[in-house]
Amino acid sequence: MRGAPLRDSFGRRIDYLRLSVTDRCNLRCVYCLPVSFSGFLPVSELLSADDLVELVSCFAEQGISKIRVTGGEPLVRPGIVDLIARLSRVWGLRELSLSTNGVLLREQARDLAKAGLSRVNISLDSLKSERFQRMTRFGRLEDVLAGIDAALTAGLSPVKINVVVAKGFNDDEIADFTRLTASIPVHVRFIELMPMGETGFFSEERWMPLSQIMDRAAPLEPLPPACWPSGHGPARYFRRPGAQGTVGFIAALSCGFCSSCNRMRLTAKGMLMPCLDASEGTDLRPLLRRGADRPEIQRLIAEAARKKPRRHSMLERSRGLPANSRFMCQIGG
Ligand code: SAM
Numbered sequence: 001m002r003g004a005p006l007r008d009s010f011g012r013r014i015d016y017l018r019l020s021v022t023d024r025c026n027l028r029c030v031y032c033l034p035v036s037f038s039g040f041l042p043v044s045e046l047l048s049a050d051d052l053v054e055l056v057s058c059f060a061e062q063g064i065s066k067i068r069v070t071g072g073e074p075l076v077r078p079g080i081v082d083l084i085a086r087l088s089r090v091w092g093l094r095e096l097s098l099s100t101n102g103v104l105l106r107e108q109a110r111d112l113a114k115a116g117l118s119r120v121n122i123s124l125d126s127l128k129s130e131r132f133q134r135m136t137r138f139g140r141l142e143d144v145l146a147g148i149d150a151a152l153t154a155g156l157s158p159v160k161i162n163v164v165v166a167k168g169f170n171d172d173e174i175a176d177f178t179r180l181t182a183s184i185p186v187h188v189r190f191i192e193l194m195p196m197g198e199t200g201f202f203s204e205e206r207w208m209p210l211s212q213i214m215d216r217a218a219p220l221e222p223l224p225p226a227c228w229p230s231g232h233g234p235a236r237y238f239r240r241p242g243a244q245g246t247v248g249f250i251a252a253l254s255c256g257f258c259s260s261c262n263r264m265r266l267t268a269k270g271m272l273m274p275c276l277d278a279s280e281g282t283d284l285r286p287l288l289r290r291g292a293d294r295p296e297i298q299r300l301i302a303e304a305a306r307k308k309p310r311r312h313s314m315l316e317r318s319r320g321l322p323a324n325s326r327f328m329c330q331i332g333g
Contacts, residue, residue: 003298005063006264008274008308016233016263017064019056020332021083022046022072023268027101028137029125031166031193031201032328035137045269049079051288053086055266058297060092066231068097068121072268072329075104081111088116097121097231099162099333103139105147113154119231120151121160121189126170127177135169148186158229160187160248166201167208174216181245187229187237189248190217194314196276197327204319210251220247234260258311264304265332272304273331277312 006014023046028035047055056067067087074080088096095118102122109120124144126132132141151159163170163177177188190213195202214220220238223246228237234257235248251257258275265273270285282304287297 002061003063004302006059006302006305009306010308010310012259012261012308013063014262014264014305014308015063016066016068017056017059018068018070018263018265018332019052019087020071020266020268020329021052021069021074021080022077023329024076025071025073025101025329026076026103027073027139029123029164030135030137030169031164031196031199032333033197034199037327041269047266047268047270047285047288049083049086051270051285052083053090054288055270055284055297056087056090056093058294058301060090061294062298062301063092065092065094066097067093067095068099070099070332073101073103074098075100075108081108081115084112084117085115095119095231099123100147101136101139102144102147102151104143106143106150109147109150109154109156113156117156119158119160120156121162122148122151123162123164124148125164125166127173127180131170148184152184152186158187158231159185160189160229162189162191164191164193165208165213166193166206168206171208171213171216174213178217178220178240178243178247181247182240182243185244187246187248189235189250191250192252192254194252194276197330198325199327207253209254210249211254214249217247217249233263253315261308264308267330267332272301274304274308275312276331277314278309278331279325282307 024040097119098117099121125135129141132139165171181188192210193202193207220240223237223239229246235250237246237248239246271281271283273281282300
């Protein structure tokens with residue numbers, strides 16, 4: 001690290017960046033994006049590959065050691081493999097991972113691994129074909145299952161499967177997902193539904209608190225942190241007796257993990273967001289456009305880090321405050 005490490009005004013060290021490389025997605029998951037959404041950024045507003053590499057180099061010099069590439073769906077961005085290859089060569093990064101819906105992973109997993117990607121998180125909310133299609137509106141379950149297979153074969157390890165749980169939609173599949181960890185070496189993480197964007201989907205009735213999700217996932221034995229898969233962030237891990245993989249839980253709402261939050265998000269157009277729930281960010285693109293030097297960009301990044309709020313307000317939003325006005329794909333999930 002060359003510059004001072006990033007810290008917020010509460011003393012939390014920021015060493016993790018979620019990097020959105022596009023706001024577009026090839027699915028329209030019911031809780032994520034309205035089916036008719038047409039407010040995607042014009043391509044000319046997206047950060048270019050050169051912009052992304054330059055910014056990641058700035059962040060890395062300030063102690064960001066982990067990058068998760070996300071979106072939208074990062075695999076729909078043309079040139080994603082080359083971009084990963086360039087990012088993987090940035091000095092100072094320890095880990096480069098990617099979040100995907102898995103639809104295009106079968107074709108790209110090998111090249112991504114060769115390009116230097118460390119591992120993938122794959123979002124998958126149902127193991128039932130028809131339900132999967134209903135939840136994603138356009139997706140085919142078989143494509144995602146083939147993507148998971150391809151990721152395992154390519155050695156993108158550990159492979160994590162993120163399952164957003166919504167009552168009355170997929171809560172009856174919690175046990176099926178935990179059983180999956182017995183047959184293949186994947187790490188299933190159950191995630192509480194969050195009130196993000198005006199999708200009309202989130203409601204207290206659909207929200208399933210972590211305690212109920214955990215009850216449905218039983219029997220599970222606690223795993224000592226030394227055995228947790230790498231990059232565990234806010235998840236807590238357990239194992240089904242004898243299983244190859246693990247089961248993790250991420251309680252975005254019911255057990256606030258903000259006190260240990262170490263991350264910021266960069267949107268596809270260059271807004272640096274201090275928190276998933278933030279309504280305002282710091283626009284880094286104008287500096288890139290006028291050719292600002294690294295120290296100037298890094299000063300703005302450090303200032304943005306200091307604006308990180310103590311905690312998000314999603315619990316309040318779930319109880320009557322309006323949902324965050326941005327969709328997940330606009331912030332970088
Ligand atoms: N397309 C990639 C993917 O599917 O992983 C990356 C972007 S996607 C927005 C990132 C994650 O956000 C997905 O796991 C998705 O399920 C999750 N997500 C989106 N809206 C959510 C919500 N309202 N509550 C909880 N998770 C949500």
